[in-house]
Amino acid sequence: xxxxxxxxxxxxxxxxxxxxxxxxxxxxxxxxxxxxxxxxxxxxxxxxxxxxxxxxxxxxxxxxxxxxxxxxxxxxxxxxxxxxxxxxxxxxxxxxxxxxxxxxxxxxxxxxxxxxxxxxxxxxxxxxxxxxxxxxxxxxxxxxxxxxxxxxxxxxxxxxxxxxxxxxxxxxxxxxxxxxxxxxxxxxxxxxxxxxxxxxxxxxxxxxxxxxxxxxxxxxxxxxxxxxxxxxxxxxxxxxxxxxxxxxxxxxxxxxxxxxxxxxxxxxxxxxxxxxxxxxxxxxxxxxx
Amino acid sequence: xxxxxxxxxxxxxxxxxxxxxxxxxxxxxxxxxxxxxxxxxxxxxxxxxxxxxxxxxxxxxxxxxxxxxxxxxxxxxxxxxxxxxxxxxxxxxxxxxxxxxxxxxxxxxxxxxxxxxxxxxxxxxxxxxxxxxxxxxxxxxxxxxxxxxxxxxxxxxxxxxxxxxxxxxxxxxxxxxxxxxxxxxxxxxxxxxxxxxxxxxxxxxxxxxxxxxxxxxxxxxxxxxxxxxxxxxxxxxxxxxxxxxxxxxxxxxxxxxxxxxxxxxxxxxxxxxxxxxxxxxxxxxxxxxxx
Numbered sequence: 001x002x003x004x005x006x007x008x009x010x011x012x013x014x015x016x017x018x019x020x021x022x023x024x025x026x027x028x029x030x031x032x033x034x035x036x037x038x039x040x041x042x043x044x045x046x047x048x049x050x051x052x053x054x055x056x057x058x059x060x061x062x063x064x065x066x067x068x069x070x071x072x073x074x075x076x077x078x079x080x081x082x083x084x085x086x087x088x089x090x091x092x093x094x095x096x097x098x099x100x101x102x103x104x105x106x107x108x109x110x111x112x113x114x115x116x117x118x119x120x121x122x123x124x125x126x127x128x129x130x131x132x133x134x135x136x137x138x139x140x141x142x143x144x145x146x147x148x149x150x151x152x153x154x155x156x157x158x159x160x161x162x163x164x165x166x167x168x169x170x171x172x173x174x175x176x177x178x179x180x181x182x183x184x185x186x187x188x189x190x191x192x193x194x195x196x197x198x199x200x201x202x203x204x205x206x207x208x209x210x211x212x213x214x215x216x217x218x219x220x221x222x223x224x225x226x227x228x229x230x231x232x233x234x235x236x237x238x239x240x241x242x243x244x245x246x247x248x249x250x251x252x253x254x255x256x257x258x259x260x261x262x263x264x265x266x267x268x269x270x271x272x273x274x275x276x277x278x279x280x281x282x283x284x285x286x287x288x289x
Numbered sequence: 290x291x292x293x294x295x296x297x298x299x300x301x302x303x304x305x306x307x308x309x310x311x312x313x314x315x316x317x318x319x320x321x322x323x324x325x326x327x328x329x330x331x332x333x334x335x336x337x338x339x340x341x342x343x344x345x346x347x348x349x350x351x352x353x354x355x356x357x358x359x360x361x362x363x364x365x366x367x368x369x370x371x372x373x374x375x376x377x378x379x380x381x382x383x384x385x386x387x388x389x390x391x392x393x394x395x396x397x398x399x400x401x402x403x404x405x406x407x408x409x410x411x412x413x414x415x416x417x418x419x420x421x422x423x424x425x426x427x428x429x430x431x432x433x434x435x436x437x438x439x440x441x442x443x444x445x446x447x448x449x450x451x452x453x454x455x456x457x458x459x460x461x462x463x464x465x466x467x468x469x470x471x472x473x474x475x476x477x478x479x480x481x482x483x484x485x486x487x488x489x490x491x492x493x494x495x496x497x498x499x500x501x502x503x504x505x506x507x508x509x510x511x512x513x514x515x516x517x518x519x520x521x522x523x524x525x526x527x528x529x530x531x532x533x534x535x536x537x538x539x540x541x542x543x544x545x546x547x548x549x550x551x552x553x554x555x556x557x558x559x560x561x562x563x564x565x566x567x568x569x570x571x572x573x574x575x576x577x578x579x580x
Contacts, residue, residue: 032382078565085322085385086568089515093561096512100554111550214508215393221386257405261397268390268397275387276373 006131008243013138014200016239019223020149020232021192026221027229027284028153029185030165032084034217035075035091038098039068039190041212043197045102045109048118048207057121057202064198065191071098072190076183095214102209114208118201128202138199145192150232152188161185162230165286215264222271228284237282242267293424294541300430300499302530302537303437307492308514309521309529310444311485317461317524318481321381324388325366326489327511328395331504333359333490334497335399338408348412356490363486366391367479392507400504408502433495440488445526457481461524509553516560522570531571535559 018040025033043064050060075094082090102109109115121128121137128134152158163171164178164185172178201207219242227238246263254262279287308330315323336358340351374387418425448454459467460477468474496506513536518524521532536556543555563570 032386081565082568084380084382086564088382088385089322090561090564093512093557093564096557097554097561100551100557104548104550104554218390218393225386258401261400264393265397268393271390272370272387272394275379275383275390276370276377279377279379279383 003131006135008247010131010135010138010203012239012243013135013142014196014203015220015223015243016142016236017145017196017199018193018220019227019235019239020145021189021196022220022224023227023230023232023235024149024152024161024192025185025189027224027231027235028158028161028165029182030168031079031182031186032088033091033186033189034088034214034221035094035098036189036193036220037212037214037217038091038095039072039193040197040200040216041098041102041209042068042071043194044201044207044212045115045197046194047198048115048201049108051119051202052115052117057119058123061121061195061198065194068194068197069187069191072187073183075190076186079182079186080179092214095212095217099209099212099214102212109209112209114206115201116206118205118207120205121202134203138203141195141199145195146232146236149192153230153232157181165230218264218271219267222267222274225271225279225284226274226281228281229287230285231281231283234281234283242270245270290545292422294545295538296424296426296430298534298537298541299434300426300537301540302517302533303434304492304496304499304533305510305513305517305536306530306533307437307440307488307495308510309517309533310441310526311488311492312511312514313518313524313526313529314444314457314488315481315485316518318457319371319384319478321384322388322515323371323482323485324385324511324515325391325395326388326485327507327509327514328392328399329359329363329366329486329489329507330493330496330510330514331399331502331507332362332395333493334410334502334506335403335408335493336490337494337497338403338410338502341412342408342410352494355494356487359490359493360483360487362395363482363489364479366486367482372475372478392511396504396507403502403504405504408497410497410502412498427499429499433499436491436495440491441526441530444488448526453477453480512553512560513556516556516563518570519560519568520563520570522572525572528570528572535571 018036022033022036025031046067047060047064050063051057075091078090079087103111128137160171160176160181163176164181168178223238223242224235226242227234227236246266249259249262274281308326312323312326315326333355336355337351340346340354341348346354370387370391371384374384416428418427419431448458456467456472456477457480459470459472460474464474517532517536518529519532520535521530522528536559539559540552540555544552
């Protein structure tokens, strides 16, 4: 039982970081950025390939975030031209392109065969072999990231982000370079998602394109919307609830071929229910616009 | 070789055009991207499988039943999900997110009900291909192209001359003025969903017969249908056709040079490029539904 719980809490940690990244771009800046899964994938593959090539974990971890950040920058370039649902569709398209690359660039990613045998993190000689130690690692990193995001959000920059979300035109009129602000927000979100991807890759030790399909964004969006846009405590609570909620299904006795899609249905239904009945989520400041 | 690629492009284009037409129709009246349309296409194919292969109903009756079921599904989605959201003044971004959820729910339900394995419809399986100047085309594929062309013509006539069609055009052009003139926009939305989903089911049926069925086909198809609609010009019937043709050609001629695994990626890249550079599409029409 305990190892199972440890596994769940590691996942909670990873998804929490991913949800925070979406919260930064969607909750605070109002960008309907559905590309987090793409950045997650880029981070995962980067970290996996680098460590397999012998690069030390800490460096790979950081580079995973950096590479994701660069992709975030590239994606942010067309931001000004697009708004609302067109932005959403472009980010979806970006997710698909990254997915197609992981599937087809076989020389680099081994395509559908995936990358097995990803080494456990080795920090200054200590190897995080056991799940317990990995949980400690993930928790520490998650806390550090939470402190960082909280600091950003409470800073004047954070207020500017929310201003861009609430009324971009007014913010521009006040002299703020909204294009740059949105780009920074996007890059930050991408960086965090890349870090989460690295943690994911080194935990599961095997990654393949199927973990990064478009559908995987639904749990993340659900977490952010249910927890409430622009609410950090809400994000944590929602992550815990949404990761733990489908688990009882394993014990009810559904065959494993059904558990997977049932989980997806559960997340999608919850998302719909929240959109219909409580669009602000638990502690959201604003509704999804 | 060139002729074979051309044939393949036309067949693909016919299918994408059918998907894009329904999507475009719904977008032009309801003003949001109904992502779940792809799953209605998949459902249409699975309905045919259900009636014909599982229940053993006569093929043509199964086709009719499948189209009706698909149209009904579309109506249900609108009635119980989009309409309540609209009543809560949801923005079209929320509707987009909701439609992604619906897509996932329907696809997961298909997965649970029918299993992940690929299904085949055994009708018209043993047919000989027609050979024209070294290129082969199957009778079924010719039928698909013919059906697509016929459908587009019928749709155009419907929109131009029928009262319901004109009401749809009115609402897509200017909803408020249409309401002033006495057209119920909610009723038009319902009708649009029924019509669009019927076309989607038809597309699903044709795909099921020409290729095969798998639960995740909806996601890929909606991306390709959406790409076709954007490339041609979202909100026009002709645009769907032009966009589909462009995409079909790009895909099939593209994999002449690239490894065939990149076929789907071509669609995504084209979509990405057009959204960035020319979101209004080839025909350059932005919002209202024109003939």
